[in-house]
Amino acid sequence: MERIPILKMGDFLIVTIQVDMHDRLVTTLQDDLTSMISSHGSHGVLIDISSLDMVDSFIGRMIGNIAGMSRVLDAETVVVGMRPAVAITLVELGLSLDGVRTALDVEKGMILLRASTRRRLTEEDEDGRDEG
Amino acid sequence: MSKNGQGLLEVLKGQESDLLADWIKEQSGVAPRRGASIRESEVRDQCKEFLGLFQSAIRDGGADDIQGPRWGGVRELLSNLSRTRGLQGFSPSETASFVFSLKKPLFTRLGRAHAKDAEGLAEATWSANQLLDSLGLYTTEVHQKAREEVISRQQQEMLELSTPVVKLWEGILALPMIGTLDSARTQVVMESLLQRIVETGSNIAIIDITGVPTVDTLTAQHLLKTVTAARLMGAECIISGIRPQIAQTIVHLGVDLGDVTTKASLADAFAIALERTGRGVRKVRAGS
Numbered sequence: 001m002e003r004i005p006i007l008k009m010g011d012f013l014i015v016t017i018q019v020d021m022h023d024r025l026v027t028t029l030q031d032d033l034t035s036m037i038s039s040h041g042s043h044g045v046l047i048d049i050s051s052l053d054m055v056d057s058f059i060g061r062m063i064g065n066i067a068g069m070s071r072v073l074d075a076e077t078v079v080v081g082m083r084p085a086v087a088i089t090l091v092e093l094g095l096s097l098d099g100v101r102t103a104l105d106v107e108k109g110m111i112l113l114r115a116s117t118r119r120r121l122t123e124e125d126e127d128g129r130d131e132g
Numbered sequence: 133m134s135k136n137g138q139g140l141l142e143v144l145k146g147q148e149s150d151l152l153a154d155w156i157k158e159q160s161g162v163a164p165r166r167g168a169s170i171r172e173s174e175v176r177d178q179c180k181e182f183l184g185l186f187q188s189a190i191r192d193g194g195a196d197d198i199q200g201p202r203w204g205g206v207r208e209l210l211s212n213l214s215r216t217r218g219l220q221g222f223s224p225s226e227t228a229s230f231v232f233s234l235k236k237p238l239f240t241r242l243g244r245a246h247a248k249d250a251e252g253l254a255e256a257t258w259s260a261n262q263l264l265d266s267l268g269l270y271t272t273e274v275h276q277k278a279r280e281e282v283i284s285r286q287q288q289e290m291l292e293l294s295t296p297v298v299k300l301w302e303g304i305l306a307l308p309m310i311g312t313l314d315s316a317r318t319q320v321v322m323e324s325l326l327q328r329i330v331e332t333g334s335n336i337a338i339i340d341i342t343g344v345p346t347v348d349t350l351t352a353q354h355l356l357k358t359v360t361a362a363r364l365m366g367a368e369c370i371i372s373g374i375r376p377q378i379a380q381t382i383v384h385l386g387v388d389l390g391d392v393t394t395k396a397s398l399a400d401a402f403a404i405a406l407e408r409t410g411r412g413v414r415k416v417r418a419g420s
Contacts, residue, residue: 080366084326087361088319096360103366104333 004029006036012044012113013037013075014106018051026062033066037073043120044113045070048106050081060095067100076116077101080109139256143241144187154237155179159230178213178230185209198266210267214275224275231268235261295321297328304405305334306398308373310343318354322361329367336405337362340398342373352387359392368408370394372401 004025007014013036015029033045047066052059067077080103082090090097101116103109144151156179160172185205192202210231217227239257246253295317300306307325311317325337339358344351359369372395374382382389395401406412 079364082365084323084330084361084365087326087364088322090364091357091361097364102364104329104335105366108333108335108366 003032006032008036008040008042011042011117012046012110013040013042014046014048016048016051020054021052021059021062023058026058030062030066030069034069034073037070037075042075043117045075045077046106046109046113047077047079048081048109049079049086050083050105052086053083055086055089057093057095060090060093060097064095064097064100067097071099076113078103078109078112080104080106139245139252140242140260141187141190143238143245144183144190147241148183148187151237151241152176152179152183154240155234158233158236178209182206182209198263198270206267207270210271211274214271215278218275218278222275224272227275228268228272231264231271235264238264291317291320295324297324299328299332299334300338300402301406301409301411303333303335303409304338304402305329305332305336306338306340306402308340308343308398312346313344313351313354315350315354318358322358325358326361326365329362329365334367336368336370336408338370338372338398338401338405340373340401341371341378342375342398344378347378347381349385349387352382352385352389356389356392368393370401370405372396372398 002019002025004015004017004019006029007016013033015033019025036042037045045066047063049063063079067079070077078101079097082102101112103112156172156176159175159179189203189206197203198207213230214227217230238260242256242260243253246256290311296308298306298308305325305328307321309321313321325339328334329337339355341347341355347355355371359371362369370393371389374394374396393401393404395404403413
């Protein structure tokens with residue numbers, strides 16, 4: 001059965017969607033991703049959808065769901081490389097993906113993830129100092 | 133009907149040159165043209181060609197149906213004629229008078245041909261009248277269609293002209309919007325903006341609405357759609373150029389701009405865009 005590969009890169013996980021998504025594939029991806037996040041203790045997930053040229057409300061909701069699941073598991077999600085046509089379609093469908101961070105390409109997405117995890121770490125340090 | 137067509141044809145054939153001269157005289161009498169003049173030799177050529185085609189159409193197809201294939205030649209001549217005259221600035225009635233001015237000389241001759249036969253005359257006149265009327269209406273139709281084509285082309289051009297996406301700095305785009313925002317324009321604006329965001333890899337897009345005369349709920353919704361689409365792609369939007377009246381309207385209408393950054397002027401928006409990309413502007417020497 002085909003699956004979408006999930007790559008681990010340091011603290012982050014990278015998912016590249018390059019095939020047409022269907023129900024089974026999405027459920028498998030959600031299973032794999034959530035178990036990877038908890039087993040590796042990842043702080044960030046980067047989903048690259050630059051090869052995705054067709055979306056429907058299902059895929060839109062799927063992206064939102066994955067972001068929600070990762071957040072529950074304490075990992076930030078960044079969706080990168082969305083094509084103009086896809087963005088327009090999602091807006092027309094009324095899916096604005098609130099709560100999902102976005103970036104233009106993988107590089108910018110990584111910068112965003114690093115910045116947010118760094119910010120979080122320093123905040124934790126400060127908290128620790130306050131307590132101490 | 134064929135008998136009438138026959139009578140008409142005889143008149144046309146027998147007195148062609150005479151009829152042509154009268155017709156041209158008739159046309160030069162009709163409607164003094166303002167500016168849009170047309171050479172007499174051109175009119176003569178057109179009239180001559182029309183009479184020739186008109187005759188052969190009646191001979192082949194009768195005077196019944198000008199939409200038929202036999203009348204293709206006449207129709208083509210008339211549509212070319214009304215197109216060119218339309219472009220030269222003739223009004224629809226001036227264009228149609230090309231056909232209608234044939235009535236007088238033609239009916240005079242029909243009357244002479246049927247001098248003894250009142251019933252035949254009435255019938256022949258009626259059929260010729262019907263025929264010329266439909267041809268005249270045809271020219272008007274084509275004239276109008278040509279005008280509509282011009283209008284729709286201009287609309288298209290305006291649409292393209294009024295939505296330039298300019299690059300202000302590395303990573304900063306600006307979209308100065310001019311004119312009323314409707315659904316079709318928003319679509320074009322959105323598409324070109326998103327395309328440019330991808331091409332230039334810009335993080336920030338400034339939408340300047342100084343040139344938008346009014347903002348209603350629909351316009352605001354269109355703007356928000358564009359902002360959301362850009363956000364989905366990973367670019368941030370700043371709306372600038374909001375005039376005092378428009379700010380009031382937005383609040384009165386209860387439009388929620390959400391967490392979209394808004395600025396009064398493009399300069400302010402540019403300043404904040406530079407700040408967000410980690411840049412700034414400083415004075416290098418004391419100027420005036």
